[in-house]
Amino acid sequence: MSKQARRGLLGISLVLPSFLILVLIVVLPILGSLKESLTNHSGGYDLSNYKYLFTDKLMRSNIIFTLEVTIASTLLVLVISYVLAVYMRFNQGMAVNWIRRMYMIPIFIPSVIATYGLIQLLGNRGWAARILYHFGSESFPRIIFDMKGIIIANLWFNIPFTTMLLGSALSAVPNSVIESAKDVGAGKLRIFFKLILPLTFKTLLVASTFVFMGVIGSFTAPFLIGPNAPQMLGVSMEQIFGVFQDRQLAAATAFFTFLMCSFVGYFYIRSMIKEEGMRSS
Amino acid sequence: MKWYLKSLGPKKIIEFVALIIFVIFFMGPLLNLAILAFTGNWNYPDMLPREWSLKWWKFVFQQEGVSQSIALSFLIATIVTAVSIVLCVPAAYAFARIRFPLSKFFLFSFLLTHAFPKMGLYVSIAVLFYKLGLMNTLLGVILIHIINVLMYMTWIPTSAFRNVHTAQEESARDVGASPFRVFRSITLPMAMPGIIVASIFTFLNSLDEAQGTFLVGVPNFRTMPVVMYGIISDYPAYAGAVFSIILTAPTIILLLAAQRFVSADVLSSGFQIK
Numbered sequence: 001m002s003k004q005a006r007r008g009l010l011g012i013s014l015v016l017p018s019f020l021i022l023v024l025i026v027v028l029p030i031l032g033s034l035k036e037s038l039t040n041h042s043g044g045y046d047l048s049n050y051k052y053l054f055t056d057k058l059m060r061s062n063i064i065f066t067l068e069v070t071i072a073s074t075l076l077v078l079v080i081s082y083v084l085a086v087y088m089r090f091n092q093g094m095a096v097n098w099i100r101r102m103y104m105i106p107i108f109i110p111s112v113i114a115t116y117g118l119i120q121l122l123g124n125r126g127w128a129a130r131i132l133y134h135f136g137s138e139s140f141p142r143i144i145f146d147m148k149g150i151i152i153a154n155l156w157f158n159i160p161f162t163t164m165l166l167g168s169a170l171s172a173v174p175n176s177v178i179e180s181a182k183d184v185g186a187g188k189l190r191i192f193f194k195l196i197l198p199l200t201f202k203t204l205l206v207a208s209t210f211v212f213m214g215v216i217g218s219f220t221a222p223f224l225i226g227p228n229a230p231q232m233l234g235v236s237m238e239q240i241f242g243v244f245q246d247r248q249l250a251a252a253t254a255f256f257t258f259l260m261c262s263f264v265g266y267f268y269i270r271s272m273i274k275e276e277g278m279r280s281s
Numbered sequence: 282m283k284w285y286l287k288s289l290g291p292k293k294i295i296e297f298v299a300l301i302i303f304v305i306f307f308m309g310p311l312l313n314l315a316i317l318a319f320t321g322n323w324n325y326p327d328m329l330p331r332e333w334s335l336k337w338w339k340f341v342f343q344q345e346g347v348s349q350s351i352a353l354s355f356l357i358a359t360i361v362t363a364v365s366i367v368l369c370v371p372a373a374y375a376f377a378r379i380r381f382p383l384s385k386f387f388l389f390s391f392l393l394t395h396a397f398p399k400m401g402l403y404v405s406i407a408v409l410f411y412k413l414g415l416m417n418t419l420l421g422v423i424l425i426h427i428i429n430v431l432m433y434m435t436w437i438p439t440s441a442f443r444n445v446h447t448a449q450e451e452s453a454r455d456v457g458a459s460p461f462r463v464f465r466s467i468t469l470p471m472a473m474p475g476i477i478v479a480s481i482f483t484f485l486n487s488l489d490e491a492q493g494t495f496l497v498g499v500p501n502f503r504t505m506p507v508v509m510y511g512i513i514s515d516y517p518a519y520a521g522a523v524f525s526i527i528l529t530a531p532t533i534i535l536l537l538a539a540q541r542f543v544s545a546d547v548l549s550s551g552f553q554i555k
Binding site for chain 1: 304368375397408425491510521528
C-alpha cells in the first residue's frame with residue numbers, strides 16, 4: 001500500500017467513530033422520521049400528512065406564525081448585532097468597554113433560566129410593570145404569552161452570539177487596509193460598503209444560518225412564553241406527539257422544518273466549501 | 282445637569298443611553314431572578330421587596346431529589362465531556378492534517394445536528410431507543426447530550442489544529458522527533474486552548490440540556506434542568522429563582538476560571554470552517 005493511501009486510511013479511521021455516532025443518533029432518526037412522515041393512517045405510504053400540514057387551518061396559521069417570528073427575529077438580530085459589532089470594533093471608551101465585558105454572558109446562560117427571568121421581568125405583574133407603575137403608567141403591554149415575547153427572547157439568546165461571530169470577523173479586518181482607504185480619500189459610507197461589508201459578508205451568512213435554524217426549531221422559549229394559538233412549530237410538534245399521539249403528523253412537521261433549514265443551510269455549505277476549496281489548492 | 286450633558290456632547294450621551302438599554306435588556310432578567318431568590322414576600326406594585334429572607338433557599342434544598350439532581354447533572358456532564366473529547370478530537374486532527382477522500386462530506390455532516398429541529402429529532406430518537414432498549418438508561422441520556430455538542434467539539438479543535446504552523450512540526454521532525462512525540466509536545470499543547478474551550482462548551486451544554494433528558498431519561502435520570510421545569514410550574518417564583526441561581530452558578534464559576542481561554546475568535550470557529 002502506498003504511503004498516501006495509508007495516510008488516507010488513517011484519516012478515515014480517526015473520523016469514523018464520531019461519524020458512526022452521528023449516524024446512530026442523527027442520521028437514522030432523521031430517516032426514521034422521513035419514513036414515518038410518509039406513512040398514512042391505513043399503513044400505506046403517501047403524502048397525506050404533508051397535505052394535512054398545508055390544508056388544515058390551524059397548522060397553516062402555525063406555519064405562517066413560525067415563519068413570521070423566525071424572519072422577524074433573524075432580521076432584527078442581524079441588524080442590531082451588526083451595528084453593535086461595528087461600533088465596538090471602531091470605537092473605544094467606557095461604554096464600549098462595559099459592553100465588551102458583558103456581551104458574552106447570555107451565550108452561557110441556560111435557556112430555561114433566561115426564559116424564566118424574562119417571564120418574571122416582563123409579565124403583566126413583573127418587575128418592569130412595577131417600575132413603570134411608579135412612573136405613572138397603569139397599563140403594561142402584553143408581552144408574555146404573545147408573539148412579542150418570543151421575539152424578545154430570541155433577541156436575548158441570539159444577539160450576543162451573533163455579535164460574537166461578527167466581532168471576530170471584524171477584528172480580522174486589518175486596520176492598515178482601512179487607514180489606506182481613508183488616505184486615498186474614501187468616506188465612511190464608502191469604506192463600509194466597499195470594504196467592511198464584503199469582508200464580513202460570509203460571517204453574516206453564517207450568523208443568519210444559525211439564528212434561523214435556532215429560532216425555527218426552538219421549543220423552550222415559545223413553550224413557556226408563546227401564545228396558545230397560533231403556536232411555533234416546535235411547540236405544536238410536541239403537542240401533536242404528546243397530546244394527540246399522532247406520530248406521523250409530528251414527523252411530517254419536523255421534516256418540513258428540516259427542509260426549511262436545509263434551504264438556508266445549502267447557501268451556508270456552498271460558501272464554506274468554496275472557502276475549503278481555496279485552502280486546499 | 283443640563284450643562285453637564287451639553288459638555289459631554291451628543292456622541293457620549295447616545296453611547297450612554299445605548300449602554301443603559303443594553304444592561305437593562307440583557308442583565309435585567311438575571312438581576313430580577315437574583316432579587317427574587319432573596320425575597321421573603323414581594324407585593325404588587327412595590328418596586329423592591331420589603332421583606333428579605335433566605336427561607337426559599339431552605340425550602341429548595343429540603344425538596345426531595347434536588348441535591349441528587351445536582352450530583353447527577355455533574356456526573357453526566359463529566360462523562361459526556363470525556364466521551365466527546367475521545368470521539369471528536371482525533372477526528373478534528375484528521376480534518377486538519379490528513380487528506381483523505383470525502384473529508385468535506387464528513388466535516389459538514391456535523392451540521393445536521395443543528396439543521397433538524399431538536400423536538401422532531403428527540404421524538405424519532407425515542408422511537409429508535411425503544412427498539413434498542415436505551416430508554417431510561419445512562420447510555421441513552423449521554424447519547425442525547427452528545428447530539429448538541431458533536432459539531433463544536435469537532436469544529437473548534439479542527440480550527441485549533443489548523444492554526445498550528447506545520448513549519449514547527451516539520452522542524453521538530455528534522456531534529457529526529459518521532460511523529461507521536463511531535464504530536465504530544467508540539468501540536469497538542471498549541472491546540473490545547475481550542476480543545477479546552479470546546480470542552481467547557483460541551484460541559485455547560487450537557488449541564489443545561491433539558492428536553493432530550495426529559496424524553497429519554499425520566500423517571501430515572503432527573504437532572505437539574507428537568508427538575509427546574511417542575512419547579513417552574515409547581516412552586517412560587519421565589520423557589521424558581523433560587524433554583525435558577527443554583528443552576529447558573531457552575532456556569533459562572535467555570536467561565537471565570539477559564540476566562541483567558543474563552544475568546545470570541547475561538548468560540549466562533551465552532552460555527553464555521555475557518
